[in-house]
Every structure is written in structure tokens, then in C-alpha cells.
Amino acid sequence: DGGITQSPKYLFRKEGQNVTLSCEQNLNHDAMYWYRQDPGQGLRLIYYSQIVNDFQKGDIAEGYSVSREKKESFPLTVTSAQKNPTAFYLCASKDSLYEKLFFGSGTQLSVL
């Protein structure tokens, strides 16, 4: 099955802890994106990557970090500096021909 796989589906973070959300794709897409979805605020861009070993900050990058060591993988770390991490996190990759975004099923992060 081709697509985007996000794991885990639910994640709990303790105060002062860093947590990492996984995003893997087997669509052979170059570009990948991380969004945060909060009720009433739509999808806000955290980080994006056009190609391996390169990534750019989005609109709300503070308190987050990413890496792009492989084309297939774009993990997001929510650091202890992110004071309001409770949200639904969506990962997407983009088809370069049709410019269409393909989304994963998301990770719900909550703070204990």
C-alpha cells in the first residue's frame, strides 16, 4: 500500500520531555510537510522540506525540530520549549507533478 504512515496514533508527553513523531512515506515524493491542527485554527505549518538534508521553518516552528536524512522519513520532535504542544499533528508529502498533498492519519499529542 502506498501512502504516508504516521506513528504513534496517540502520544503523551510529560513536562520537560522531548517527544518524536514519526512520518514515513513510500510515494517517492521529494517534498514533505508538518502541520499542527487545532480546532478553529485550521492547519498551521511547522516545518517543510523540499529535498533530503534540507528543511525550512514554517509559521510556527518555535519549540519544534525536524530532520530529513532520508527521502522517506521526516520525523518531528516536539521539544520541552513548546509550551502548548497538545494538538493533532499531520504529516504530508507532495506530488511534484500535480502539486497535490497526501496526508497521513495524524498523531494526537497530549500533555500529562
Add this chain to the structure above:
Amino acid sequence: AQSVSQHNHHVILSEAASLELGCNYSYGGTVNLFWYVQYPGQHLQLLLKYFSGDPLVKGIKGFEAEFIKSKFSFNLRKPSVQWSDTAEYFCAVNAFGPGGYQKVTFGTGTKLQVIP
């Protein structure tokens, strides 16, 4: 910096009513425009897109959108909604920036509720 505004946060319509959802963006350079839909419990999926050419674009399920460059708008329309159109609709802008970076920004979404 680019931004996307959706003016209607929650719309309630009766079946067979006409729909128009507003979307405005701000960006001075080249953009591609999209509408995505999220049905309850499902992933976001592409409804339609505009790259260039005819400013009136047609998408799936009878939806269409019109790009008005002078107004920086890309409003979504459907002549007659059905109960199955109940979903959240997101406008998105793919902006082409320096270095070939393509930043995709979404609006805040519009929840559409269609009453049978």
C-alpha cells in the same frame, strides 16, 4: 509572508441550497491554489486546484472555484449541496519563494453542515 483567510467558519445549509465559501490570500508572487475537504473521520483530500489558464476550475462532486487575481480570491461554489457534503473545507496556497521553496499554507477552515 503569505496568509490565507477563510471568512466563514461555520455554515449551515439545507439540501439543494447553493454554496459559496470565501477564500482570500495574500502573497505577491506566483501561487497555486487549492481546496481540500475533510469528511468526518477521514483524511484531507483534494477537491480542486488552480495553476493557470481558465480561472474557473471544476473539481470532484460538482464543486467549482473561481480565481479572481485582482481580488486575491479563490471562492468555492456548488449549485446544490447534498447531505453528504457535510465536512470541513480548507483553502490552501502553494507559494513559490526564493530558492525554489514551495510553502503550502492553509486557511482556518469552514465547517459545512447540510441539513436534510
